[in-house]
Amino acid sequence: MTRRTRLTGLTAIAVAIALGATACGGSSSTTGSGSPTKGGTLTVLDHADFDHLDPQRIYTTEGESMAQEFVRTLTGWDETGSQPKLVGDLATDAGTPSKGATVWTFHLRHGVKWQDGTAVTAQDVKYGVERTFSPDINGGPPYASQWLVGGSTYKGPYQGKELGSIQTPDQYTIVFHLSQPVADFNQTTAMPGWSAVPKAHDTGSTYDTHVWSDGPYMFKSYAKNKELVLVRNTHWTQSTDPIREQNVNEIDVKFGQDQSAIDQQIKSDAGTAQTSIMQWPIAGSDLTTIGNDPSLKSRYYKIPAPGINYMAINTTRVKDLKVRQAIEYAIDKTTARGAFGGSAYGDYASTMLSPGIGGYKKFNLYSSNPAGDVTKAKALMKQAGNPKLTMSLAVENTTTEEHFADAVKTSLGKIGITVNITPIDAANYFSTVDNVKNQYDLTWMDWIADWPNASTVLPVLFDGRQIAKLPQSNQDLSYLNDPQINAQIDKIAKMTDLTKANAAYGDLDEQILKQASAVPLMYMKFTELAGSKVGGVIPDAVVAEPSLVHVYVKS
Template sequence: MTRRTRRSRTVALAATAVVIALGATACGGSSGDSGSGTPGKGGTLTVLNKADFDHLDPQRVYTTEGQSMDQEILRTLTGWDESGSKPKLVGDLATDTGTPSKGATVWTFHLRHGVKYQDGTEVTAQDVKYGVERGFSSDINGGPPYAAQWLVGGSDYKGPYRGKQLDSIRTPDKYTIVFHLKQPVADFNETTTMTGWSAVPKAHDTGSTYDTKIWSDGPYMIKSYTKNKELVLTRNTHWSQATDPIRQQNVDGIDVKFGQDESAIDQQIKADAGTAQTSVQQWPIAGSDLAQLANDPSLKSRYHKIPAPGINYLAINTTRVKDLRVRQAIEYAIDKTTVRGAFGGSAYGDYATTMLSPGIGGYQKFNLYSANPAGNLAKAEELMKQAGNPKPTMSIAVENTPTEEHFADAVKTSLEHIGIHVNISPIDASNYFSTINNTKNQYDLTWGDWIADWPNASTVLPTLFDGRLIKKNPQSNQDLSYLNDPKVNALIDKAATMTDVAQRNATYGRMDRQILKDAAVVPLMYMNFSDMSGSKVGGVISDTILAEPSLVHVYIKH
């Protein structure tokens, strides 16, 4: 998933592996309550974000901020209860986590009775079916690829707007939905925690404009939404705590304000005056502020350091930077110490040498390039010499924020040492991922970060590096390096059919190594995300699946 970014998956995963992987990532973070105070009902929570969401439409959203906000508005078939020491998979719209049959190629879910939309009508299995189906339409692009990859007939289905249904989604009655898959997917019920498996009532579907008109079945509903300025949520009076095992409805409303500079948000929440006392941020603390704020003892009770199951990286476009030696030279030339400094230093995360991060099933520790995180210029210069000493000019895409532009400057400085000139292309943060994921917009170098959709390699490497998906997803391509290596593709196919966890994880480890041999990406940091809340905000949970401050139990202290 994208940033913070969200990601994808493609395999059978034994439940034990999920538990192990989750346990490994679900550590650290905040206590779940920003200091002392009495949990209360009422008040308004303010969320301060530097930019608007790419999408809130449940079938289109693929950023962690968007998915986190959607948890206040929408229910999914299954979900994560993160009120304990580690995330627990539970039924959300469904009564339980689903029943697999026929070798995990058929999955059946029974819906809770009495889950209501904002107009008091009941959520049905047919609404869930319609919601999943609309994600196949070319007008509703940008979301995860699982439905198209896994559902029988999904690769040819074009969505419901042409009057056709997808026969592999069956609804034998109002409360039962059955999915027929092309292959065994033992952890399909973890995929269904994502918003693409939310209900959308056909009568209220507004197509490509649904982002601002979502029909709520969660605790909050959209009162008003002015893009790039403000989103105001108010209580859904038909939501019932008795039907919802994950969320609470403590505050009267949520007011999301967009467009302030990251550092200005940091300083506002740090100062803790006025509405800042009842505010929280979703985007991470600015790199320029992180080291100072992370070490400020006065902020400890309202500072949330959330370990992310993910990676911050630089993608090298292999179709534009065709010479392997030049790409390898870039690997050696990048000074990760200055790069990490732009994001806030050691508090941001450890230096990365692999695309899979520690704690994700399939991670293997290896390093094919510089042992020194500051780089190895001698080796980089030698490789450029072998390539004929080209003096290329390359474009780098980054978000138009101070943190990202400082990062781009660090990359530019590193590469100028080996004769590569870099032009920086800042892109508006609210449109960043929809811009770089469109194959019309190709850059030589692209900043990206990726958080596993759930903690297994199958939600990272197949999505980011299966070159066969580039043509299938021209408007939502996640393969920023445009890598289409038959060796990698073969390993993806092999892993997808494996039911033995150890064997499959070993295959993902080999895949990771091959991607680095191709010098398709420069892994930069294994990430932590740090956020703050005001002194009157309570009930913030560290969401270690999305690496966001979860608001599902949030309250205002009185």
């Protein structure tokens, strides 16, 4: 997954992808102490609405985190221990591979019910996964179409056709046939796209607004860009769910405030702020003050993300390699990081793979000084003929990112490049920039691994074949479509020796950055704040969010 913006990602101290559980770092501490109380309303303050809540379209960390309250996946992450552990969620366990990890079988738990009391079946899971292939259900991760046999030509279930590589021999068994070995397939199935959807309640592209629940909470109301209200699902039972609890009566998600206003409201801890939490990071302008305030320590979350904050360079618009290299040298990462809150936000990056993720290789092809090297950048521009260029830069319409955009504009202005800043509504940002009809010269991005391996970073961000294949949900915002890189992605995907595969991914990272296709900025840490009466929060190492699966409101 993805970014903080795109689903999901995962942290890790060390990565060991196996056919069972995965070990990765992250705190499991909670806010407050003692047994959770029942009842009350948790308020979630988000500055923007979710891109999607339709499980097959979710590909943001905040969307995935919220979906855990009403959507169950085949597998999931138990984060009550010192390290996240992969377990069965709808399934009884983490799945069984066969035929060289090209066939995966899952057995569903008995007794899991939809919000109307009907049983959740393997056929519901099959239908849910098949939805991802419909052109109308766009925005989610690409793994199903990449890996399932027949996925490259299947167009979804809405015309009455099924995908033969997903078999349901009985009501509680589902079998996936893959076109290649995927040793960590059972980590993919922890993502929302591998959840069940009841055909009778599917409304296609509008399913976003009234997702049918098999989790502890269900939709009561949803006014887009204003408010989402979740209430208890009375047909959910604790005995069938190894991951979640159902402590609060209601979860009230409010959208639309400026992030800094949210920061100050929760910091004040007055009234409903005491029972409130945020999902988006603390504004850069507030981060140092809040992070250094000892009185806020017990309700301040700093979650390392196995992810990268970067700027994509559209290689089809900025065609001259010398110009792209000049941009790499010219960017002042100190001012860019300052916009996000300085050192508290994360360390300077020089690679697309972050430390702690399988495949990470330490190297730096461009300036060793994070402030950049304007002299070198000007020399490269001279080699390119000193073109007077104007470039568009896409960012979210937040104060933090607009300050970042100003930093980029200043940096590139020093080498003769004029930058026109295009702020895009945060709620629609990724659906806008991921559509190939809305191309920009430069695009702000961040990305978090969907699980702790380079296979969920480099192929997703730099496989150029997805540009034509996924025109409405293209993640390759560098528009890099290099046959050699594409071929190497395919070669690594077939490797069953993970040590060799990781080494190859590290080399691929360097090969990609030699194309000056993206400017790595920071290895991210995400920071959020909760009110003093919010308990049971787990810093979620998998999606780099404060997890609400055990949340309660203190009486």
